[in-house]
Amino acid sequence: MLNFQAIASYLPTLGKAISLTLEFTLLSTILGFIWGTLLSLIKISKVRPLQLFAQGYTSVFRGTPLLVQLMLIYYATPQLLNINITALQAGVLTFGLNSAAYISESIRGGIQAVSRGQWEAAMSLGIPKWRMMLNIIFPQALKSILPSLINESIALLKDSSMVSIIGVADTMRWATLVQAKTFRAFESFIIAAAVYYVLVMCLTAIGRRIERRSRVSD
C-alpha cells in the first residue's frame, strides 16, 4: 500500500525546497523583528498620531487572516502600484508585516515590564535616552520575552507552508507537486510533515540554548 520508492526520484529536489523554507522563515523573522521593534517603540512613545497608527496597524494585521493578507499583497499590489513582485518577496513581506504586529505587542510588554527603577537610575546618571533604551532597557526586555519570540519564529516556520499556494517552491510546494505527479498523497505529505517537525524541533533546541545563555545574569 505504501510505496516510497515511487517518490524516491524526487528526493534530490527536496533539499532545495527545505532551504527555501528556511530562507523564507529567516527573512520574515528578521523583517518582523525589526519592524516589530520599531512599532513597539512607537507604541510607548508619546507621539499620539504615531501611536494611533501603530494600534490600527496591529489591529488590522491581527484581525484579518494571514492567507487573505498574502493574497492582497501578492495579487493586489501589482494591480494598484503597477510593480512586479515575486512570490517569495510577497511572502516575506506579508509574513514579516504580520509577525511584526504580534512581536510589537510582546516587545512593548517586555519593555514596560522592566522596572521603573532601571529607567530612573539611567536618567540619574545622565545617560541619553536612546543609549538607555539600547543598552539597558531593551536587553532586559528581550530576555523576558525570548520564549515568546522563539514561539513566534516557530509559528512563522509552520505558516510558511502557506506560500506554496502562490507558487513559492518551498517544502509544501514540493509535496504538492510530487503528489500530483506520482498520485502518492500519503508519502508526499508525510515527508513534508516530517521535515517541518524536525525543523521545529531544531528551532526549539536552538531557542533553549539561547535562553540558557541569556540566564547568566540571573
Added chain:
Amino acid sequence: MIKIEHLAKHFGTLEVLKDISLEIQKGEVVAIIGPSGSGKSTLLRCINLLEKPDGGSITIDGINILEKGVDIAKIRSNVGMVFQHFNLFGNMTVLKNMIYAPMVVLGLGKEEATDRAMALLRRVGLEEKAHQYPSRLSGGQQQRVAIARALAMQPEVLLFDEPTSALDPEMVKEVLDVIKDLAHTGITMVLVTHEMGFAREVADQICFLDGGVLAEKATPDVFFSSPKSERARQFLAKVL
C-alpha cells in the same frame, strides 16, 4: 551650592510640596526626615528632576535647573542619586554598571573608567565582586555598588533616597558606614532617611518635613533635644 526657593509640586489635586525654601552649602550633609507621605522623597527627586516641580526654583551652582533649555543630562551627571531599591542595571556586571555612564556620558576611556571603578569598589570593599552580576549580590552589597556607581561620575552632590529601607537589618550598618565615610570627603549630600540615630550622627542640618511643608530646620543637636514645633515633637516621640 543648592538653593531651593518656593518649590511647589502636586500630583493631581494632591499638594505634595508647599512653598519649600531651603539652602544647602557646599560640603554640607542634610538629612530630610518626617512621617511617611510628607513629601521627603518627592523633594529629593525634584533636585535631579526625576520629578518635575510645578513652581518655584532650584538653583545648583548658580544655574536654575527649572529654566527652559538647561541641559538636564549634564545636571544629572553632576548630581548623583542612590535609590531605595539600588537599581543596578540587571544586564550588566558590577564593573560594567560602574564604567558605563562615565564612558558614555563623561567620555572617559575604558581603561581610565575601569581604574576609577576598581578604586571605588576597593573603597566600598567589593573589589572581588567586579565581574559578578548584581543578582548574585546581597542587598547591602548591591547598595554599596550603587553608591560607588554614583561616585564614579564624580558628582558634586549625592542624593540618597531611603538607602537602607529595603535592606535586611543586618545589612544596614555596612551601608551606613560607607555613607558615613563619604560625609567627611567634602561632597554635598542630601539624604532622606528613617534612621534617626544616623541622621543625628552624620547630618549638619536636619530638615523636618510634614504634610509637604518644611516645618523645621535645625542642627541635629537642637532638633533632637528641643524641637520647636509641636508636630516635630510628636514625630520624635513616635520614632525615638
